Amino acid sequence: MTRQLSLPDPFDLGLTLTMGQAFRWRELGDGWFSGVLGENLVHVRQTDDGVEYRVGGPEGERNAGDADDAMLRRYFRDDTDNVAAIYDDISGRDERIKRLVRQYRGMRVLRQEPWECLVSYICSRSNKIPNIKQCVSQIATLSRQTVSLDNNDEQRTFPTPERILEAGLEGLIELEFAGRFSQDFPQSIIAAARRLHDRNLELYQLRQRPYAHVMRTLMQGRPGNKENNGIGLKIADCVALMSLDKLEAFPVDTHIERLVNDWWFGWEKPPSYSRIAQWAKGYFGPHAGYAGQFVFCAREQGEINVAYSTPSRQIDDVTSQSQSVPTRNVSRHLNRNYSYPRCGSEIGRVCRYPSGYRYEKGHSERGPR
16 A cells, blocks of 8 residues: 655655666656665655655565655655755856756755665776666675565665675675676675674764764775775765765766866866865855765766856856966966956956866966966
């Protein structure tokens, strides 16, 4: 029997579940999606005022109740996020994001179970979404618990760290992982499971800690640590955003790096991950993760030209902060007496757009010295 759950606009179930956040949802047809949340198999589809859903467990379908409503509200962050206000906030900061919000209105950031999210994004390293789904599906076969709904839908819950350790490195190596770095996944997953088992990593407690502490903990102290077991900046940011309530996190893969550089920086060589992440937190504010997900939606949908048109005056006003150039600097750059229509800087003035100087031809990272 289906149960109705009201969710306020803006909400788009399809965009939220299919745009590269979670990797165990399957489309069943007629608007229905099937996925495993904890120890529950959930069938859900969108309605005019929210969703309708069914829930199954080890014994098959059961009657859904208030606890299941709360589970879905947590998952879609309806218990904490004022999504309409978040949209208004990031839209007011940048014209391109405003256009993307209009185009992909209803996309929400999910709050996933941290352990499954961590393992999933370990498998995401330089990997495509279909490959990540295949990897996560293979890992789920190690679970000893089956949940079902109807006779045609039976899935496994996600294995605990203890079950992963019991399967061991050999058990993971036997799985058919797909992707460029798939041979590294088993060792990284075992290392993460060991940290949780030994209580050296308390994922749920990280929800109460500041973003910087979360990142240091996930990466075991620092990004360059050779013992971080495959958890670098991008994976840590994804886990922080999508399971640990750090909405300021701004994950950056190589594709997002290029888009951010093309749309906002315009440098000959894209900025570093750290520079982009730092800029995003300042530029998009406390909900930078939502802005990042809209950029990701545009990239996944292959419609980036919608937002790639010439920046409006609003973008110029937000990102350009002209400052007078000292005379000594102007004299050292006599061949740069021209303005830049993209950033609005004038002759003899420096434009910070959006991080560092943009004064030279080609908008390179170097500026007046």
